[in-house]
């Protein structure tokens with residue numbers, strides 16, 4: 001059950017200090033998103049109001065509120081990557097996935113995100129595909145990656 | 161709180177003996193080290209390690225394959241170092257799984273190195289005609305203090321850390337020094353904070369030591385939201401025990417009971433390595449009650465934050481640890497008096513504390529001999545962008561920027577020239593190529609309109625448009641404004657609109673003045689550095705590249721043709737629930 005999974009995530013945090021934020025992060029780790037039930041559970045567990053929990057959840061840009069897609073592609077748009085061609089990579093990602101910007105593809109399979117810095121700037125431009133870092137990522141490499149990562153799947157915007 | 165001398169000294173001795181035996185055993189067998197921090201993984205390190213593991217196993221070899229942090233030579237990643245017993249470390253750059261197979265065959269099976277593939281050697285022993293790393297400009301100019309063990313020891317392996325001098329500093333402090341003497345040593349070293357503000361560290365520690373209260377905290381700032389910098393995460397992924405020892409020394413000097421290492425959620429490498437190191441240190445009595453048999457007790461935990469750049473600001477950081485939105489608090493009261501949960505607290509950057517063990521071990525005076533004028537010691541720089549050898553390099557203050565950009569990083573790629581430097585993160589500055597003659601120290605950099613910040617230096621060559629880069633930096637500052645102070649929240653939005661307009665050749669004659677007046681308001685009316693410094697990238701860019709701005713505004717032309725009409729950036733700001741979400745919520749309730 002959803003609530004039980006959420007409750008378990010909240011109550012089995014490894015660190016001694018439990019807060020609204022730490023509980024939300026624990027839920028995100030477990031579920032990949034913050035379901036509305038989790039906001040209520042976190043509020044109850046941390047003796048806060050639902051409003052307080054919402055305030056925190058909507059503030060940090062890592063939280064999402066709908067169930068995660070199978071695949072996540074994050075493209076870095078930090079200044080180093082920008083100078084090394086990130087805009088091209090982002091444009092390519094949008095085109096291949098048939099997107100106008102960040103978000104989930106209409107078939108609900110891929111999430112596209114732009115990250116402020118993936119911490120591997122010396123390998124710019126950097127992309128993270130399904131939590132795996134890929135450096136020196138040209139549009140061609142990204143295209144190959146998307147194809148390999150999504151066997152048998154045709155992006156809404158892809159012509160093939 | 162004073163300690164009795166002999167217990168820590170003998171505790172350290174037995175720790176050291178065990179560690180040295182362990183290290184000798186490690187070096188008696190062939191040792192393969194693969195750089196596996198974020199940059200190594202991005203370069204393909206995972207496949208290389210897997211290849212070594214498979215080959216070593218299939219040949220049934222008695223060799224150790226170890227995943228280490230970053231030696232800093234990112235340009236050569238995946239970087240592998242193979243040490244045969246009695247020989248030097250031999251580094252191989254840009255290793256692929258296929259090269260890994262060749263190396264196992266040659267170095268480990270036949271016992272011969274491959275000069276044709278090697279980058280250089282480090283340490284004593286026959287070099288087989290391979291050049292010494294110490295003779296290369298990118299190594300020769302470095303003085304590695306805080307990063308001395310990154311890429312050498314297995315992160316969180318206590319024996320390897322202690323065998324290389326770890327915990328000698330803390331043992332010295334606990335065995336014979338008072339907390340005041342430790343603060344004084346820090347002051348003598350001339351150490352200044354590496355998190356941006358360059359505040360004298362010894363003085364900062366004395367504030368906390370002098371604060372009233374039984375419960376005090378040491379907070380370690382590894383938010384590291386600055387794009388272009390990865391040295392804090394690099395230290396945590398490469399050698400987290402140095403940070404833990406430094407934090408413990410700070411705890412002793414200030415009378416704190418608890419430390420928190422503050423890391424952004426999602427940085428799994430640094431988080432896991434730090435947690436593992438904490439477990440090791442506790443097991444060995446280096447954290448917890450009566451450390452090394454002394455009367456000093458102290459513990460450290462990891463505290464996570466979500467994605468928010470302003471979390472790294474010292475008061476916002478405390479809000480985040482308390483589990484709230486990371487928005488800055490007004491000062492006074494200062495954290496040293498009223499900090500985390502209202503208790504006295506000291507906030508230091510990872511790098512700042514990572515120096516403490518070596519400062520204690522070798523003395524403050526030793527540290528003060530390195531560096532330049534009021535900038536003592538070394539700077540840990542992340543050199544990225546249009547250079548031949550991007551990487552993380554630790555250099556003494558006082559070098560010229562030219563030594564760093566041309567000497568160490570090899571200058572811009574063939575056929576292009578260095579045009580600009582972006583230093584100190586998005587709140588820092590944009591400098592032109594003439595700035596290569598500046599001296600690398602806190603004061604000179606600040607006077608030039610840039611800052612040292614956390615050590616990121618991004619190099620752009622003559623294919624880069626200064627206005628386009630400024631647009632990227634301003635977009636970041638706008639995206640990351642926490643929204644608490646309206647001059648920052650609205651100001652950054654207006655600045656972004658204006659820079660966007662200039663990049664789209666729709667700029668107006670008065671735009672530069674308009675931006676200056678917004679910048680002045682932000683500086684005067686914001687609680688934290690985000691708003692106070694948020695105009696920096698624009699003001700410095702205008703100062704050095706005014707002609708570029710004018711060409712966009714007056715001639716309606718981008719000199720390098722880099723300013724695209726559409727600039728892609730995140731569409732999320734602080735996210736809000738969508739109408740679909742509300743619909744779903746209703747559904748969930750029934």
Ligand SMILES: Cc1cc2nc3c(=O)[nH]c(=O)nc-3n(C[C@H](O)[C@H](O)[C@H](O)COP(=O)(O)O)c2cc1C
Pocket residue numbers: 352353354355356357358359364381382383384385386469470471472473474475507508509510512513688689690
């Ligand atoms: C918006 C903003 C973000 C900051 N981010 C960081 C950060 O990521 N890491 C850091 O060490 N300091 C950061 N700082 C500086 C801290 O407020 C603080 O000065 C520093 O952690 C003190 O450590 P130090 O004395 O060792 O330099 C930031 C400041 C501002 C205004």
Ligand code: FES
Pocket residue numbers: 076077078079080081082116117118119120121124125126387388389
């Ligand atoms: S700027 Fe792209 S990884 Fe740091």
